Amino acid sequence: MDWDKLRIFHAVADAGSLTHAGDTLHLSQSAVSRQIRALEESLSTTLFHRHARGLILTEQGELLFDATRAMAKRLDAAAARIKDSEEEVYGELRVTTATGFGTLWLAPRLSKLYDKYPDLTIDLKLEERVLDLPMREADVAIRMKEPSQADLIRKRLMNIRMRLFATQAYIDERGIPKSLDDLDTHRLISQNPESAQVSAGASLIHELSEHEVQSRLYVNNYFGVLQAVLNDLGIGVLPDYLVDSAPRLVRVLDDVESNEVPVFLAYPEELRHSKRIEVFRDFITTEINDYRRRHRDDANS
Numbered sequence: 046m047d048w049d050k051l052r053i054f055h056a057v058a059d060a061g062s063l064t065h066a067g068d069t070l071h072l073s074q075s076a077v078s079r080q081i082r083a084l085e086e087s088l089s090t091t092l093f094h095r096h097a098r099g100l101i102l103t104e105q106g107e108l109l110f111d112a113t114r115a116m117a118k119r120l121d122a123a124a125a126r127i128k129d130s131e132e133e134v135y136g137e138l139r140v141t142t143a144t145g146f147g148t149l150w151l152a153p154r155l156s157k158l159y160d161k162y163p164d165l166t167i168d169l170k171l172e173e174r175v176l177d178l179p180m181r182e183a184d185v186a187i188r189m190k191e192p193s194q195a196d197l198i199r200k201r202l203m204n205i206r207m208r209l210f211a212t213q214a215y216i217d218e219r220g221i222p223k224s225l226d227d228l229d230t231h232r233l234i235s236q237n238p239e240s241a242q243v244s245a246g247a248s249l250i251h252e253l254s255e256h257e258v259q260s261r262l263y264v265n266n267y268f269g270v271l272q273a274v275l276n277d278l279g280i281g282v283l284p285d286y287l288v289d290s291a292p293r294l295v296r297v298l299d300d301v302e303s304n305e306v307p308v309f310l311a312y313p314e315e316l317r318h319s320k321r322i323e324v325f326r327d328f329i330t331t332e333i334n335d336y337r338r339r340h341r342d343d344a345n346s
Contacts, residue, residue, distance in 0.1 A: 050084040053077055054092065055113040058106065061099045118181035135164035138321040141183035145267030146308075147171040149290045151187065158328045165321065173266055178313050185312040185322055187329070192311040199311040200326070202333045205284045207249050207303035210294040215277040222280070222298060229257040232279030234270050237263040249303040250282055286336070308333075 056066040057077060067077045085092050092106035102110055142151060147169055155167060176182035179196050186192065192199055211221075222228055235250045260279070264270045267283055271291060274281035280297050284306070288294055310329055316322050 047084070047087070050080050050087075051109075051113055051116075053080045054084055054109065055117060057081060057093070057100065058102055058110040058113070061101075063100070115180070121181055134162040134320050134324050136321060137166040137168055138185065138325060139168040139170060139183040140185050140187070140325070141170040141172070141176045142187040143173055143189060143266065144171040144269075145271065145284065145287070146187060146189070148268050149271070150286055153290065154332050157332070158325070161328075162324060165324075178311060181313070184316060184319075185310065185325060188309050188311065189306050191307060191309050194311075196314045197311045198314055198317060199309050200330075202308045202310055202329065203337060204305040204307055205286050206305060207282055208285050209280050209297040209301055210274060210283050210287070211280045211297050212275060212277050212293050213295050215274075215279065216295060216297075218277070225253070225256045225298065225301065228253070228259075228280070230259055232260040232262060233258045233282070234262045234264065234273045234279045235282035236267065236270065237265060249301075253282070289336075 053066070053070060053072070056069050057063060060066040060069065063074045063077045063081075066072075067074045070077065081092065088105075088109075090105045091103050092109060093100040094103055140147075140151075148171060152169065158167075159165065170176065170183055175188065175192075176186065177194070178184075178186055178192070179194055187202070189205075191201075219231060222231060233253060235253070236247075238247055238250050238254065262273055262278060264273060267287070270281045270283055271287060273279065274283065275291060275293060283294070285302075288296075310326060312319075312322050312326075
């Protein structure tokens with residue numbers, strides 16, 4: 046199969062348009078169209094349904110696009126390894142983590158990494174969905190549970206716990222509960238028990254749900270829970286690392302917390318020797334160690 050024709054097919058399938066693909070490839074629309082027709086003839090099949098608003102892949106086209114998409118990701122991985130120099134760190138590193146952790150813990154610390162490696166580009170993908178690292182949806186992940194995918198290098202960074210927090214303004218207005226039974230006069234803010242989250246956090250929410258609560262607010266990530274708590278809407282179920290970034294938080298019911306939640310760093314085996322992965326791993330490890338040491342010192346003071 047002609048590699049050049051596959052490259053052009055992939056661009057057309059991705060863009061859904063001969064014109065847009067031509068712009069990307071710096072080819073005329075007629076040249077792109079000729080290559081697609083030649084590929085279809087060589088395969089004895091139709092790859093696109095053509096209509097006035099653009100192109101839609103046929104079933105056979107979808108199968109080929111799946112293959113070229115996987116090829117493109119593997120080629121990106123190879124290019125990343127080739128570009129990684131023994132002396133310099135540059136190019137793009139795609140990092141995925143949960144919205145709350147990425148926004149409130151990781152992003153504020155990235156200036157230290159950029160200070161050391163100004164030519165590095167970070168593409169931070171914040172979402173609750175677990176991206177597929179072996180399929181190169183991202184290069185490295187920080188996750189609140191041990192990754193289950195094969196062919197990943199994983200490193201346990203730290204443990205966190207889910208706890209209850211509110212603002213002093215909310216406590217001054219509504220009072221502070223002395224026991225779980227006192228939650229019946231408060232609003233509880235948490236992730237939805239059915240949403241994607243770590244099992245330890247879900248277990249705590251289910252435990253709290255067994256008690257009568259006056260009102261509830263569900264949000265699909267911890268960043269949203271935090272914003273609601275900071276606006277004095279109620280008592281939130283939040284990870285303990287947020288205390289650093291939100292000093293207005295006051296812990297409620299000190300004896301109520303989840304089991305430990307492990308935080309893992311993971312990346313594909315094929316990127317083991319990537320210089321960008323190496324410097325990011327070292328950066329995260331240093332920041333985690335500083336965070337843990339600071340909290341250990343606070344606990345002992």
